[in-house]
């Protein structure tokens with residue numbers, strides 16, 4: 001079945017149940033997305049009007065009370081006003097809603113050797129090339145615009161932050177600087193910070209500059225130096241349980257044994273398995289009241305020995321004889337050690353690529369496209385790029401594990417900012433279609449624009465995409481003549497030639 005529906009929620013500012021309109025929009029988009037995926041229909045036009053109409057119908061019945069204290073964070077899907085609104089709106093357009101079932105976390109594997117993680121880029125430089133100032137900040141949230149989870153985390157941590165001596169506070173995965181600068185404004189000095197995304201690092205740097213707080217923090221790679229002697233860690237909870245397991249292991253292994261970890265997130269992104277992961281390396285985990293759909297977990301009683309055992313599992317590796325590669329993955333990287341089905345479809349068409357001396361794996365994740373390219377073409381040099389430090393570290397390991405380090409260079413960067421205009425011969429891309437929680441084509445379009453700028457005239461962008469996203473007109477417009485290389489029930493591979 002295929003059906004055309006348009007989503008234009010941005011035209012519909014809604015405030016329901018005490019949530020801000022961004023929350024409502026995010027939840028609604030996520031719920032629509034889940035429905036549309038499970039029903040195999042295409043998302044296309046909205047529903048602002050349908051939502052407004054639905055709001056009138058369901059709002060009185062949908063108001064809820066803030067969550068009460070409980071031993072565990074809720075694992076429920078969003079079921080408040082937004083869900084009701086969405087259900088009503090879906091009825092308006094004749095689609096029956098099916099809630100997606102939560103997927104179970106993966107178990108930890110056997111310990112191996114603790115690796116050294118890569119350093120974050122110094123401000124103003126990326127990898128081996130100069131920084132292009134057109135690089136974008138985090139696309140969804142303006143710098144330091146604290147969301148409800150950040151605000152709850154800072155409130156819950158206020159007394160601990162005030163009591164933390166200079167140089168003993170660490171902040172992890174701050175989205176755009178709200179936690180770091182919030183702590184600085186509460187008096188914290190010499191804060192150590194690690195953010196997975198380079199775009200987040202830049203947002204923090206810009207916001208710190210604007211507030212005159214640049215001397216209050218230092219960015220460091222994820223590793224022992226980040227945590228040595230730390231007594232307080234503020235952590236924005238990742239969506240990936242694997243990422244949490246890895247970060248919690250590092251904290252418990254290398255911070256001061258008295259460390260208090262205060263971790264906050266949106267309830268819709270939390271699961272009870274997060275408590276279990278924290279309890280693997282901490283004696284005690286307390287759960288806060290819910291506020292504005294957010295909760296905070298506080299972990300104390302670090303167990304360094306247990307933590308070192310956990311850390312040995314990273315990076316995980318898996319052999320894939322069907323594609324002739326070993327894939328390495330740190331926690332939270334796209335698809336882990338698995339081969340995504342879209343990626344696999346792209347790899348099946350590698351033999352049809354034009355012959356070039358160089359190629360770029362844009363948004364490399366674990367680096368398996370770069371490794372497959374370099375393996376198939378012994379003279380090819382490949383640049384693998386990702387904005388995520390965990391992805392870059394994984395791709396570096398994948399290249400090494402396949403004896404390709406001499407021909408695969410891995411760089412942490414936003415898009416192709418390290419590639420000069422009009423110079424790339426060939427770019428391969430499996431673009432993300434989620435930004436954080438919500439379905440979004442914004443990141444893909446940003447990456448298409450980067451490819452358009454960096455490709456040499458006649459150079460090609462090969463892209464695999466979920467067919468319902470209908471990227472072909474965008475590719476035609478932004479890059480140039482686009483042909484379909486292959487298509488199966490779910491994915492399309494296209495080649496776009498730079499005009």
Ligand SMILES: C[S@@+](CC[C@H](N)C(=O)[O-])C[C@H]1O[C@@H](n2cnc3c(N)ncnc32)[C@H](O)[C@@H]1O
Nearest residue numbers: 334343363364365386387388414415430431432
């Ligand atoms: C769908 S995953 C594909 C990963 C890998 N190529 C594969 O096929 O398994 C998309 C990747 O793009 C990366 N990414 C998203 N936005 C980016 C940006 N602005 N610059 C560089 N990488 C980005 C994400 O971190 C993620 O690793």
